[in-house]
Amino acid sequence: MGKYLQTADTDWYKQRLIRVMLCVAGAFFILLLRLFYLQVVQGQELRRLSENNCIRLQSTDASRGMIFDRNGILLVDNRPAFDLSIILKDAKPVDRTIEKLAKLIEVPVSELMKKIEHNKGILSYKPILLKQDIGRDALAAVDVRKFDLPGIVVNVKPRRHYIKRQSAAHLIGYLSEISSDELKSGKHPECKGGDFIGKFGVEKVFERFLKGKQGGRQVEVNVMGQVVKVLKTVDALPGQNIYLTIDYILQKKAEALLEGAAGAVVAMDPETGDILVMASSPSFDQNAFVDGMSHKQWESLISNPLRPMANKAVQGEYPPASTFKIVTAIAGLEEGVIDENTTMHCPGYYKYGNRIYRCWRRGGHGSVDIVKALSQSCDVFFYQVGQKLGVDRLAFYAKACGLGSATGINLDDEAEGLIPTSAWKKRRTGISWQGGETLSVAIGQGYDLSTPLQMLVLTSALANGGTGYKPLILKSVKTVDGDIVIQSKRQIIGRLPAGKKTLAIVKKGLWEVVNSPKGTGRIAHIKGIDISGKTGTAQVVGRTNDPHLSEKDIPDHFKDHAWFVSYAPSVDPQIAVAVLVEHGGHGSTAAAPIAREIIRTYLEKDEYVRQLKAEISKQ
Amino acid sequence: MFDRRFVKYFDWGLLGLTFLIGILGLVTLYSAVTSATPTPQKTLYFKQMIWYCAGMTGMVLSFLVNYKSLYRWAPAIYVVCILLLIYVLIMGKYVGGARRWLVLGPISIQPSELVKIAVIISLARYYSKFSDTRGFTLRELFTPLILTAIPFILIVKQPDLGTAMVVVLIAGFMTVFVKIERRSFLCIVSACTITGPLVWFLLKGYQKKRILTFINPDRDPLGAGYHIIQSKIAIGSGMIFGKGYLKGTQNALSFLPEQHTDFIFSVLAEEWGFVGSVVMLFLFLMLIIWGLNIAYRCRDPFGTILAVGITAMMFWQIFINIGMAMGLMPIVGVTLPFISYGGSSIVSIMVCVGLLMSISMRRFLFE
Numbered sequence: 008m009g010k011y012l013q014t015a016d017t018d019w020y021k022q023r024l025i026r027v028m029l030c031v032a033g034a035f036f037i038l039l040l041r042l043f044y045l046q047v048v049q050g051q052e053l054r055r056l057s058e059n060n061c062i063r064l065q066s067t068d069a070s071r072g073m074i075f076d077r078n079g080i081l082l083v084d085n086r087p088a089f090d091l092s093i094i095l096k097d098a099k100p101v102d103r104t105i106e107k108l109a110k111l112i113e114v115p116v117s118e119l120m121k122k123i124e125h126n127k128g129i130l131s132y133k134p135i136l137l138k139q140d141i142g143r144d145a146l147a148a149v150d151v152r153k154f155d156l157p158g159i160v161v162n163v164k165p166r167r168h169y170i171k172r173q174s175a176a177h178l179i180g181y182l183s184e185i186s187s188d189e190l191k192s193g194k195h196p197e198c199k200g201g202d203f204i205g206k207f208g209v210e211k212v213f214e215r216f217l218k219g220k221q222g223g224r225q226v227e228v229n230v231m232g233q234v235v236k237v238l239k240t241v242d243a244l245p246g247q248n249i250y251l252t253i254d255y256i257l258q259k260k261a262e263a264l265l266e267g268a269a270g271a272v273v274a275m276d277p278e279t280g281d282i283l284v285m286a287s288s289p290s291f292d293q294n295a296f297v298d299g300m301s302h303k304q305w306e307s308l309i310s311n312p313l314r315p316m317a318n319k320a321v322q323g324e325y326p327p328a329s330t331f332k333i334v335t336a337i338a339g340l341e342e343g344v345i346d347e348n349t350t351m352h353c354p355g356y357y358k359y360g361n362r363i364y365r366c367w368r369r370g371g372h373g374s375v376d377i378v379k380a381l382s383q384s385c386d387v388f389f390y391q392v393g394q395k396l397g398v399d400r401l402a403f404y405a406k407a408c409g410l411g412s413a414t415g416i417n418l419d420d421e422a423e424g425l426i427p428t429s430a431w432k433k434r435r436t437g438i439s440w441q442g443g444e445t446l447s448v449a450i451g452q453g454y455d456l457s458t459p460l461q462m463l464v465l466t467s468a469l470a471n472g473g474t475g476y477k478p479l480i481l482k483s484v485k486t487v488d489g490d491i492v493i494q495s496k497r498q499i500i501g502r503l504p505a506g507k508k509t510l511a512i513v514k515k516g517l518w519e520v521v522n523s524p525k526g527t528g529r530i531a532h533i534k535g536i537d538i539s540g541k542t543g544t545a546q547v548v549g550r551t552n553d554p555h556l557s558e559k560d561i562p563d564h565f566k567d568h569a570w571f572v573s574y575a576p577s578v579d580p581q582i583a584v585a586v587l588v589e590h591g592g593h594g595s596t597a598a599a600p601i602a603r604e605i606i607r608t609y610l611e612k613d614e615y616v617r618q619l620k621a622e623i624s625k626q
Numbered sequence: 627m628f629d630r631r632f633v634k635y636f637d638w639g640l641l642g643l644t645f646l647i648g649i650l651g652l653v654t655l656y657s658a659v660t661s662a663t664p665t666p667q668k669t670l671y672f673k674q675m676i677w678y679c680a681g682m683t684g685m686v687l688s689f690l691v692n693y694k695s696l697y698r699w700a701p702a703i704y705v706v707c708i709l710l711l712i713y714v715l716i717m718g719k720y721v722g723g724a725r726r727w728l729v730l731g732p733i734s735i736q737p738s739e740l741v742k743i744a745v746i747i748s749l750a751r752y753y754s755k756f757s758d759t760r761g762f763t764l765r766e767l768f769t770p771l772i773l774t775a776i777p778f779i780l781i782v783k784q785p786d787l788g789t790a791m792v793v794v795l796i797a798g799f800m801t802v803f804v805k806i807e808r809r810s811f812l813c814i815v816s817a818c819t820i821t822g823p824l825v826w827f828l829l830k831g832y833q834k835k836r837i838l839t840f841i842n843p844d845r846d847p848l849g850a851g852y853h854i855i856q857s858k859i860a861i862g863s864g865m866i867f868g869k870g871y872l873k874g875t876q877n878a879l880s881f882l883p884e885q886h887t888d889f890i891f892s893v894l895a896e897e898w899g900f901v902g903s904v905v906m907l908f909l910f911l912m913l914i915i916w917g918l919n920i921a922y923r924c925r926d927p928f929g930t931i932l933a934v935g936i937t938a939m940m941f942w943q944i945f946i947n948i949g950m951a952m953g954l955m956p957i958v959g960v961t962l963p964f965i966s967y968g969g970s971s972i973v974s975i976m977v978c979v980g981l982l983m984s985i986s987m988r989r990f991l992f993e
Contacts, residue, residue, distance in 0.1 A: 015757040015804070020930050023803060024922045027934070028915060034945055035911045039904065041952045045862040046900040053862025057875055057896075062855055064848055223848040225855070239847035 098158020180208020381516025393449020
């Protein structure tokens, strides 16, 4: 211990405490001075400001990001809308003001009063929304007489506008007023009642890019509630623009082709996973959600048996039917159950146990090998392949091909489909797997379920030599100034469980589907473009299997679902398309022509460029 | 066990002062919770009364405890409080974007309020053990730094920046009181001046912005800046004699945010004016001087430093809360002792008063 090191004693502490007391007194003196300044020096002025609660906040909405297609065709933007609100505190007498206003904008007084009644608990200096989106005429009328209408405020708000009516509605989604549940959920901390948020599709998934940031003003108002001075302004930050991967020219074509039917068309660039088309029919009008729809309109939308609100491309689960034979073929070849030379005889049926399993072609296909079985979609051939594989080996391949699980597309509520295994059935129903069920599963019937998107990803992988890419809907996000914020990159999600040789055999089969004289999809053949594909005709559960009933006598809702999956050109493919038409009948007649036309539109470049130019010049 | 000297040496003055401030607090809170439209929250007022009863119990208990035994118990108290803080971070109730509350049946408590007392006791123990007139060197300050940093980080994580800051400020107050050795002090000051700009340089744009907004709420005119303006209008509009009890318009129209907790002083100042506010300030000043006087008269270093720490906590909360309401300080959620609504805050401040009483009385007792 040094010589100046002394234990602190009571006196030493006392000395320091005196200083502490002085410091504390000094701090309180500062508070006192400030209090004096506010209450005595500035008291008069601050009392004046408090009397009318003059200083208020007004929010300004950020304009939401726009949405474009991959070529920069504008799909969604904003238009200005004028909203009328009333601030009760300023609008005295309220009754007379409302009467005058009602006359000007031609709305019954009772309707306006109802809005006020509805917001009874609200603070009197907060605006109550009376009428949204008044027309320009009403706006002019109100503006001229604004001094006669105390407490009435007009706000300009950007309003969402879906330019291409009903086009890609399921993919883009819509905006709608935030619900009280969503407000309470805490997921939208910056929102308040009356704000619009994305509720579905891209609008919801990419809300964080599109939204922007609200701005506002601190203003001083007079007794009438009119702004006399803007104290401070914070500019709203506009949302970022989104470029989708879809190609509007193709999208439009797909929607026209699906017109009047229920179904879905999805197309993808097999080399990148970019979704070029995502159409689901019937569609709906997104603008109706922004403008607010009546209960009745909503009811009719959701009770429509054709399910316009469902995105059938990702949410619709259907038996993949004969398109599943691609999987069965891969499994059979890879497992050595068959090879390219294996032939079987198809008499038009296959007897398993004491049941008869029919081929779709009553007369049979005669002697078939794998390529012919694919091109003519011989059921009997695949029954036997399936039987030799067993359900669990088949399921292993199906799952490896991406079926039975979500593709991971960036959209809500993607369906997973279903690939049954014997364990699954036992767990689910308590009954053991029956050998006959394997036969149904091998041709994509029975428990098998898949979405059009899953079949598309599988087809694309087959087309590009085996790589499964994640289906992308977002191409890029850019700021208002055009700087790139995000640029999507292709992502591998899987690889087909098939060697080169297997792929070549299956691809040959698919080529013959379209290009051999007896192929089930020859209707998709076009001169000059080399298309490969696979048809599918999915039986609808509940339908009576009466062989005497001819095709046109079957009621519509018992008709088969029509599938066609395809890609083109067969070498170095640029596009893969999956088409599903609900109750469309045969895949060859209902689905294949749609795929053909989309491929034609995309690959006949001169015509494509002409249409694209026309569309861009319209903007 | 009961001793007649308890009555004789009891600090009646402190009790009277506490009661006076407590009653004023309840009166102000009544105005803050009842005149607010559209939803008066009268239940809060009755809850606060119940908390006061609980607080009184806490006060009596902590007064009965011989504060000297806290010296021995300090590490245990500290560890328990830190564990509570960790527990609340993991299992606490999530309210308004922060995890601060520990739910025990019908009541919820904020462990961060208790931690303040634990830090005070632990630092008092350390400083009283090693204190000398030369002051503490950097190396000797390492332990107090750790003792403060652990709860600070845990509270920041909740996040509750206000309380975290108060913990640091209390520790700072106590450390300066026991003196920092001159050379070490210079080291600390120069280290801060050098690293300060360096850290600033390393911060990202939005972080800088957040700090600037924190220091100067005017930069956020739609949020904190707006609240400050409304609070200043409320206080200023009280003028000299106030608008009268229950007649504050800023309060009634809910222009004030958190008018029953963080901005309760504005309610008081609006309704009672300069005269009322000065009385309130004076009572607070009296309380703090009283606490320091207890430290002054205590003959035991541990008691002295403990009393200083408790008083420091009262001082900082009063100074920050009132300074914030008047636009002198950044906006942080710090309660005004005795006045703001809040169970944990009331109970912990009453426990502190009980400890002060304990120190005050026991200077006469030889045990």
